[in-house]
Amino acid sequence: MLEVTKYTRDVLLEIAKKKKIYVEGNFLKILKAPADDPEFQKYLELCKEKDSSARRKRLEVTKQVQEQNKKLEEANVINASLVLELQNRMEEVEAAKAEAETLRDKAMEDLDTLQKRTQFELINLIVRVALWVILGVGLLTTILYIYVLSANLDSTIIETTWSNLFGILLTNSFSIVGTIMGVKYATDKSN
Amino acid sequence: MIDTLMLIDDENLFHLVFEDACSLLDIALSIEALDSSDEADKKFKKWFPDDPNHERPQCVFVDLNIIGSSFDGIEMIRKINHEYGNGCVIGIISSSSDIQEIEKAKAVGAQFWIIKSDDIEPRLEEFKKDYDGYAKKKAPFKIYN
Numbered sequence: 545m546l547e548v549t550k551y552t553r554d555v556l557l558e559i560a561k562k563k564k565i566y567v568e569g570n571f572l573k574i575l576k577a578p579a580d581d582p583e584f585q586k587y588l589e590l591c592k593e594k595d596s597s598a599r600r601k602r603l604e605v606t607k608q609v610q611e612q613n614k615k616l617e618e619a620n621v622i623n624a625s626l627v628l629e630l631q632n633r634m635e636e637v638e639a640a641k642a643e644a645e646t647l648r649d650k651a652m653e654d655l656d657t658l659q660k661r662t663q664f665e666l667i668n669l670i671v672r673v674a675l676w677v678i679l680g681v682g683l684l685t686t687i688l689y690i691y692v693l694s695a696n697l698d699s700t701i702i703e704t705t706w707s708n709l710f711g712i713l714l715t716n717s718f719s720i721v722g723t724i725m726g727v728k729y730a731t732d733k734s735n
Numbered sequence: 736m737i738d739t740l741m742l743i744d745d746e747n748l749f750h751l752v753f754e755d756a757c758s759l760l761d762i763a764l765s766i767e768a769l770d771s772s773d774e775a776d777k778k779f780k781k782w783f784p785d786d787p788n789h790e791r792p793q794c795v796f797v798d799l800n801i802i803g804s805s806f807d808g809i810e811m812i813r814k815i816n817h818e819y820g821n822g823c824v825i826g827i828i829s830s831s832s833d834i835q836e837i838e839k840a841k842a843v844g845a846q847f848w849i850i851k852s853d854d855i856e857p858r859l860e861e862f863k864k865d866y867d868g869y870a871k872k873k874a875p876f877k878i879y880n
Contacts, residue, residue: 570764573736596759603755607853610748 545576553584560587568595667724674720678713685709737763737866741792743775743811744768744828745802749851753796753828756856762863767792772804772811779819792823794866796849799829799836809839816844824869832880841876850880 548556559565567575572592577585689706692699740763742753750768757763769775775797782791795815797808806814808827815825826847827840837848846869849858858879868874 570758573761573764599755599758603752603759606748606751606755610752611853613748 546574547576547578553581557583557587560590566591566594568598663727667727671720671724675717678717682710682713736761737794738765739763739790739792739794740766741775741795742766742768742828743770743772743795743801743808744798745770745800745804746798752855756859760856760860760863762859762866763794770801770803772797772801772806772808775811776806776814779815783819786822793870794824796826796828798851799827799831799840809836809843809845812840812845813843824866826869832878837878846874846876848876848878850878 556567567588568591572588572595575588577588685702685706689699689702691697692702740757742750744750744753747770750770754766754768757766769778775795779791797811799808801807801811808829812825812827815821815823821844824846826845826849827837828849828851829836830851832850840848847862847865849855849862852858861879865874865877
């Protein structure tokens with residue numbers, strides 16, 4: 545323990561009285577007041593009391609800050625996990641979107657194929673019907689013409705009719721074939 | 736009362752808590768707080784073997800996981816006890832209570848394990864009562880929780 549000189553003691557007491565400045569810190573723990581100096585003993589007690597009070601306050605504040613820091617760190621961990629989860633969800637959404645787009649494209653493609661197939665089937669049907677009609681009319685007129693010739697009947701009207709009808713039928717059949725070729729060409733080009 | 740005490744802990748806020756708690760409980764007159772085991776290692780290396788200026792602390796508290804250091808608290812204790820001549824009361828102060836780590840610390844010569852918490856004062860007060868036993872190497876290893 546350390547005993548201060550009379551001069552130091554007086555100066556310390558004077559400073560405390562006039563300027564309210566007290567010795568503080570662990571240095572206080574090694575200062576000792578003489579047994580016959582109650583004034584300095586009281587002074588040292590006051591210094592220790594003030595020092596302890598200040599330390600206690602600081603300790604409480606530090607603990608509060610420590611507690612807040614701990615909570616912030618915990619909140620940061622939670623935030624980080626939430627951000628990670630959000631990123632995962634975003635990735636899942638992106639993947640789902642890409643999959644939906646692929647399915648949509650495939651569906652569009654299927655629809656297009658279906659439309660084309662239907663279109664071709666329709667054309668095919670028209671062509672068949674048209675050809676059967678052409679062949680039927682042609683055949684019927686020819687048979688009628690042959691019958692008229694073989695029966696020595698008047699063939700003037702049927703001859704003209706057969707000739708006209710055949711010309712019309714040939715023209716129409718070429719027109720149908722031409723239309724089909726045109727549609728096919730246009731379809732292929734649009735693809 | 737312990738004259739010189741060293742705390743090795745990466746958490747600077749805990750330095751303040753520890754210093755104030757030790758001062759209020761009259762545990763130590765002087766506390767040197769370091770935030771890395773590398774820094775402590777340099778100091779102990781310098782003081783070994785003779786420590787002419789008597790700077791070596793009487794008691795050392797080491798954190799278990801010292802972030803930013805080359806080695807942890809257990810390795811620090813091993814170095815002090817086995818490479819730098821021992822000569823001080825030494826133990827761990829950590830928020831961990833992992834039995835395996837406690838056993839490791841005991842094996843390298845730690846004398847105590849104080850569990851860090853918001854209410855550190857009662858543990859330090861209990862440690863203060865046992866300190867003489869540690870200084871005389873008579874007290875057994877103890878966990879303060």
